[in-house]
Structures are given as structure tokens and as C-alpha cells.
Amino acid sequence: MMNQEIDLNLTLSLGESVNVGMGGGEPEREKEREWTEEEIQKIVIIQRAIKRYLERFEKKIDRRRTRDAIAMELYETEKSYGKSLNSIINRYYGPMEENKFLSKNSLNTIFMNVTQIFELNLEMTSKLQLKIGEWGKYSTIGDIFLYMTPYLALYKDYCGGYHHSISKLEEKRDAYPKLSQFLDQNFMETGVQLASLLIQPIQRIPRYKLLLEQMLKNTEEDHKDHELVAKALEGIEGVATYVNESVRERQSMEKILELKKKLTGDVPNLFLVEKRIFHIEGVLGKVCRKTTKNRTFFLFSDILIYAVKMENSPIAEQYKFHRAIDLFKASIIDVPDKPGMEHGFQLLSKTKSFTLLAENFIDKQKWMGAIRTVINDYRERHGDCSTSGVGGTQDDEDDGSAPAPVWIPDGDAKTCMLCPVKFTTFNRRHHCRRCGKLVCGACSGKSYHLENLGKTARVCDNCYTELSGEEKERDKSMASFPNDSKKDKSKRQTTSVTGLSFFGKKKRDDDDDSPDSPPPSPRPPPLAPPGMSNNTNPGASPPPGAPPPPPPPPAKRNKPGPVRNTSFPSNAPPSRPPPPGSAPT
Template identity: 25%
Template sequence: MATPAAASDWIRYWDEASSDYYYHRPATGETSWEQPDRWICGEGYDSSEDSARRSRAGSSLPLEDEDDVDAPEEDLFVVRASLSGPPPLPAGGPPPLSLGAPPPLPVAAAEPSSAQREERRRRVLGEILSTERTYVAALQTLEKVYMVPMRMVADAGAKVAIFSHADLDTVFLNLDVLLKLHARFLERLEQEEASGHFGAILSGAAKDIKGCYTRYISNYAQAEAHISALASKAPDKHRYLEVCKSHPDAGGLDVRSFLIQPIQRVPRYRLLLEELLAHTEPGHPDEADLREALARIREVAAFINEETRVLEKSLVRQGRAFVREGELTKVFLFSDLLVYGVPTGRGYVQKGQIPLGEGTRVERLPRTEHLTHGFAVVDGHGKGYTWHGESEAETGEWFEEVQRAVAILAMVARKTALEHFTAAKAGCTLIKFNHRDGRSSPRWVRISADGSAICWGDTKSKECKSMMALSKAVALMHGAKSAAFYRAQGAKKDRDWLCFSLLFRGRTLDFAATTAEGLFTWYLALAALVGPRSSEPILDEEALRARVAEMI
């Protein structure tokens, strides 16, 4: 129940310029950036009640409201220090307090105190260290589960080896160098954890990262294409990788889920360094080293963006999987492209490409005297291509494979892993199911800027007041599998393929996307962040597309 405001209460305000809260006490005229023990928001929200709940829960993180789907969407009104004045309350809510004009900002409004900056700086340093531990653990798992066993197989000799050393060089390139680099980097960070002087360490590591990662990034598309082609071209190799995926340490992640992590790590470094510099006092001993480290990491991030742009123009690109090869002329079916060519003395020459998205459709053709087994592919511009096989069975298989690829592409356009992560950070509206009673309500959901937490709140203001640390998640599941969905009327029937759940010890977070694009964005972004420790098998993009196609 709302608590009436008293003159002695502190009232919380929001300052747009500094993107931070400050507090005003009308009785004394005091203003402060420091959070008092008890404060009041515009509807009389009493922070002491929330503090008591936090103490009982034993957590320093913001808690999800116990009845978050039962309460009005805007159950907490924060007075904003802006020219437009306080935002209106929801219809039917209590009237706002008569607070008058916002009070003046505390002294030195634009600059938090040195103690505050140092506290925030220490928090970012802790985040750098904790995420580096997670990253090194993922690289060590990749080495243990995939690299070492495959190297032993390649060493067995040409007559019995499933994989060759050429396969290993194509897929892993210099990953062993990256692992050694980051193991040393982590060791040095842990040695300086108490002092907090990471500047020289970060600067030195950034120099090494720039040299090693540009080579790895340049090879990434080739590694991805090589693995994608194994299912049809080398089924024995594909089966071997599937067996590796079942290793307990792999957590159900395939090799590609590990290979993408160095690509994802660079933007994370950039975000953390930018935040660390923002909370580093001018003239700090680490300042120059941090600026140098950030400049180098930005160069690597720019290189990733450029490589992604170039790949999107080429035949081999991230997210494109090889599906089928055949003799319809000479045809190669990828997950988003049909390529055809003609034979030459030394192989085949490509004659054309048919994109399978953007309105492409597939049609069976009637049997005629001259065309007994045929189908047509009509591209988005209306141009038709007729194909025929040697038998009804072969033609039917090709028709089904092409039709399947077209249907899946029609659901959602492909994006890179980085684009999924960026979209999840920006946020969108998801349907959240209450884990106690299964009731559902729209919520604005996003991933925190550093990728450490999932946050949710009001869809109108997009203010997220609840969050859960992703480091505490033990599994990610696709589909309406948790108990919350069974309690919700119609969820299993109508929205099964749009649903996903994050599992924590003692509870779940259960969501349904409103579009196919939203499902792919959120599941694949969370898979990259939670996957290495998920107790449930994690689907890569191809497996998720196949599963969704079956469920639809």
C-alpha cells in the first residue's frame, strides 16, 4: 500500500544530464546524490519496504515484484527534473503529489564524487575480471571437448583418421594462441585484483588481441563454411562433432557456438573499457594506458564490422549453411541461396544464383510428355527457373528441401550473432509469464549493456526496475516447457514455438516473443551468453530454424 509523503521524507528525482538519480528533502531544502536509507517516489512508494524484501531475499540485485503481472504497468512514478514536468500517471491510479518545480541539483551535479567514481570504477574492474574468467573457461572447454580429441584423431594417420590436420587448421586456425594469450591475461588480472591497477595489463593485452584477432576474424567465415558443409559432404566428420557436443562439459553446444565467442568478446571489451574510462579520474595512473587499450580494441571492432560487411556480399557468409549438392544441372543448395553451374574440363563454372528470400516461391509442375519430374523456383522479381530430376523421388527430395529453405527464410531474416546481441540490448516487448500462477503481461525486456543481466519493466516508459544476473542462469530452453506455461491458458496450444525460458535455481523466467524475429533474436543472444553452462541442450541457428519449422 502506498505510504503518504511527509515533509521529512526524501524524494527521488531523475537528472537527464547526468543520467542518475538524486534526492531532495523538502523539510530542510537539502539535495544529495547519495541514496538515503528511506525515500519516497511520486506515488508514495516507500523504499524501506523494498529494502526489507531485499534483506529477506539476501540479494543486492533489484528483485522482481512478487506480483509483477498483477500490478498496474506503471506502479512506480519517478519525478523527472525536466522542463516537461512529471509524466502522467496511469488511468485510475492515485493523483501525483503536489511537489511543485523540481528542486535544484546537488552541488557539482555533472560530476559524481571521487568516492562514487572509484566505487563505480571498482565495479567495472570486477566485471572485467569475472567475464574474463567465463571467457577463458569457454576457450578451455573448446580445447578439451573439440580441439584435443580432433587433433588426436588427425594424428592417427591418413588411413584411419576422420579429420586431417588441414581440417583443424581451417576450423581452429590460431585458437590455441588465443587461449594462451587469455590465460596469461587472466592470471595477470587476478594478481592485480587487490590493487585495481589494470591499465598496463589491459593496454598490453589489447596490443596482443589486435594482432591475433584480426587473423582469426579473417578466417572465421571459412571455418564456418567448412563446418556447415560437413553434414552433406562428410557425414562421418559431422557425426563425430555431434558426439563431441554430447560431452558433459560442452553443455550441448556445438563447435560453432564456441567459435563465435572470440567475435563476441571484442565488442564486450570495448563496452567495458568505455565504462571504465568514464569512471576513471583525470590524471589517474591508469588513464593513459586505458585510452591506448580502448583505441586498439576499437580498431579490432571496426575490423569485425568491415569483415561482416564484406562477407554479406560474398557466397560464403556467417549464418549460411550448406544444405544439398546435386546434378539438376550442377546445383548447390544453401540455406538462403540456390547456386547453379555448368561443367568444364576442370570442374564447374557458376552460371547464376537464386536468393531464396524476398518473396521467392517453389511450385510443383504438372507432368507432361517432355517433363515428367519437375518443379519451378520463382524469385522475388517473378523470374522462373525450371528444374527436373532423374526420378520422381529425387525431384521430390529437391522440391522439399528448397521449399523448406524458402519457408524458414520467410519467417525471419538472418542476422549475425552480434546483431542479435545488439537487438537484445536495445530491448523489445515480450510477453512475460508469472512463474507462480502462469498469468501473463507485456513487459519491456532488454539485456544490460555489459551483457551481465536480463532486465524487464514497464512497456510505456521502458524503465526496467527488475533484473536477474545471467551468471546465475543454469539453463536455456526453447518452447513452452516450464510449469508457468502449463498454468497459462492457451500458451501450450497457441504460442509454443514462440516461447523460451531461462532457468535459475528455484525459479524460471518465462517469455513468449510476439514475432519470429523476436524469438530468434532473444534465443540466440541468450544462447551465446548462457549456453556454455546450460544444463539443457542449446540449439544453434540452423537447429532452431529446423525446430521452429517442424512446430509451425
């Protein structure tokens, strides 16, 4: 037996055979098996299938674990939410009603329907507790939220009155010292303000929406809870949208109140437009006549406000208001980069147009996208989708609301753009209010009523000729409507026959480093003596049919006589006083 060799054939996965001898000899390897191409492909396919199965199985396990964690989070956060509601009722509403700090109407305004929301919370917590207690692979949670859907109107009512609730609370707190002391004492004990508790029902609905979206994402489509969660999510999304809009309106109202305190100067009433929404604010470079100046811009849902920050103001972040631009007919244009004008774009509006420079490309895209979105939404709300907020349209020119031009900076032109005259200290630059070109005083001595500005303004000679020609064409086309023609002509008529007009003292615009001087006004001729013609030309003949002018009166001549010396030498004796009773000389 000891000398007998036992051969064991061990077939390996690679097709190898090894002879193992008990005599201690080296194992002998047989020739490796040669695998065919078809067999190798089958093995690879099997390996890939096993790998995909294991990956799907791991993902399924992860989704199931995530689903379980979401269900537990819904239950735990609902319990915490209930504690906050309980604190509102038992620590604030009950004692304030018992001690009669406020009237019944004021309490209803501040706390609204919070007691009904608390009752709904208690029932939700009870149902979730039962679900979590017997939670398993096939448990459902969507049916609880389907049950809650009809009661979501309570949250809509609460969100609708939240702004008045906070305003009333602050008003009564300032008016009643006992109430203020009571609120401060509760804050010292709990570390939470009443206003922070009152906002939690508004924050709860978006939380429901977020958790149900995650639950739907991690529930298998063949699971019976998938359809229940999807239906419950549809009902909550409508309420969540309403709540988000209410929160956004409240935040915008707070921003408007804050901005109203910070702005000084001739600030417009920011509360005239209902539901004005604040979007973004930031600092942009505004290209003015001589230099680029930093301005702080505030973008709302219908206007763009810009102001300059006051450095030495006693109040933190005080701004001097400059202008509010209506964005209904506004548009934006991208400006290619050039030295000194990087990351720029132009804002065109009916009353004012200018170039803005952002700090970097990301800020430029952010501001252009935000302004474009506001313009498009503004027009959709008013039923005007003629433009997309980029560039201008022919419709704007047809209705007389063409945007104001972007003024060419003073440094871009050394001579007049209409004649070769150079600009000097005495020959100053002027901007045409219609085309924005830099022209001299001789080439901009006329004015015209511009529809987009709603007033008579300085225009260059080219624009005046063009506008006058258009006016003549309109007068010809409206000759068959004399009444309308008179009204339109009186509206467009300049302040003088020759096109020259008197410019009153105007408020200096922030774009004007040195304000334009008014165009020269014609001087009236000197008044002639009575009976004489007012014609200053001596060689001109009188008009036909007029009586001949009277001859000029003879010149008076002084009679010759002794010349009296009215001067007295310094050494002359003083004159004697007149005798008493004599008349004064």
C-alpha cells in the first residue's frame, strides 16, 4: 500500500489535470484545455448577468432601507411638529386668552385656526404610530395622506392670514407692555419666539411634499403603496405651491419694508402694486457719461430700482435713490467684451437705457437671466407676449414707445458726430435724446416732443429732420381727419416755430457728470419807440399799404454860456449857511 501510487485527477476550472503521487514526486501537469471563442463568450455573458442581478438586488435593498427611513422620519417629524403646536396653544394662546391680554378678535387674528391644525396633527400622529408599529415590506403610508388631503384647506386659510398675524402680534406687543413682558418671559424659558412657532405650519406642507417625493422614488412600481403615494403627492403639490407663493410674498413684503427704510430721496411708493415680488439685489457697474459708477440694483417682479450707497451715513446700509424703471416694455442686449467693458449688457427701456457691467461672467448670466425672466413673466401677466425680453421690436416703434437710446460715453468721441468740430471747454458735448450721439451745440440747437419720454427734449439736426419729415407725412395722411390731425399735431408741436425751445431747470440725472446746457434760445428784438417799426434793419422798406413813418424829432441843442466849475479846491473856505427862514436850494 505504501509503495502503491494513488493517482488523483483534479480537474481545475481552467481545464488543468494534476497527477498527485504518494511517492513524493512532483505533480505532473497535463496540457491546458483550449477554450473556444463561443465558450468564452457564454462565460462572459453569464458573469455579466450575475453582476447585474447583484447590483439590482443591492439597489433594491438600499431603496427598501431608504423607504423605511423616510417612513420613520415622517412619524418623528410629525411628533415634533405636534409639540410646537401644543406649545402655541398651551403656552401662548391659552394664557393670553385667560389673562385677557388681547381682545377675542385680536387673538383670532394672531392664532387663526391653529387649534384645528393641532387636532389634525394629533390624528395624523396616531395613524403614523400604528403604521410604524407594524411596519413591514408590504406596508403602506400613502393612504394616510390621502385621508388628510380634504383637510389641507386648513393650511391654505392659515397661510392666507399669516402676514396679518405677524403684523398684529408686533403691533400689540409694542402697544401693551404686559404682553411684551409675557412674551419675553416665555422666550427666556423655552428659547423660541412665538413668531418662530407660528411659521411652522407654513413650513410643514413643503416638508410633506419633499418626503413624499422621496418615498415615491424609493417605492417599487409594483408595490401597492406606489399608486397611493402618487395620488397623495398630487393633492399636496397644489397646497405646497400656494404655500410657497405665500412665503415668497411675505419675504418680498419684508424686503420692501426693509428697502423702504434704507432708501432716501424721492422714493416712489413701493406698495402701489399688489403682490410685488422681490427677486435679487447686487452691485453692478453703470456706464455713465464720463466714468463707470457702481450702483446697487434691486430687481422686483415689475420694476428695477438702482441707488448709490451712502458711505458716511449714520444708518447702516443707507442708499440714495436714483431711478425706478418699469420693465413692461424693457429688453436686454448682450454686449461683446472689449477692453474696459468686460461682462457687459444693455438694458433698454422707454425712459432710460444704459450699459451695465458685471463683476464676472457668472454674475452677468445671473442678472441677464433674472431680468429676462421678470420681463417675460410681467408681459404674460398683462397678456403681451410680443417680445421675449431680448432686443426691441417693430411694435414698440409703431406705438410710439421705442426705447430711449444708450448714450455714447464722452470719451468715445473727440469731435462732433455730425460735423468735424472738436469738443473744447467752450464747445461742449451734448447728447441727442433720440439717438444718443455726441454732438456740438450748433448741431443740436433744436428740440422735439419725444413720445417715449413724454416731453420735449434736445435732438440733433439729423433726428430733427427725420422727425419733421415723419410729421409732415402723418399730417398728409391725416388730412381727411381734421379734428384728429389737430390733436395729434398739438401734441407733437415744439415750443417754438423754428424748433428752438426754452429748457427749464431740470433735475440732474445721475448719468450726467456735467449736465447738458439748454440749446440757445432766440433773443427777442429790442422794443421800438411808439409809432416806429420794430424792424431792426434800417434799410428795410415798410410793408405795402403802411403809412410812412413820422420824421424823427429835431435834436436839442444847448445854448452857449459860461461853464460852471462844480469842483471845490481842498483849501477853499467853507460856504456860509443860508439865513434862517430861507428856502433850501
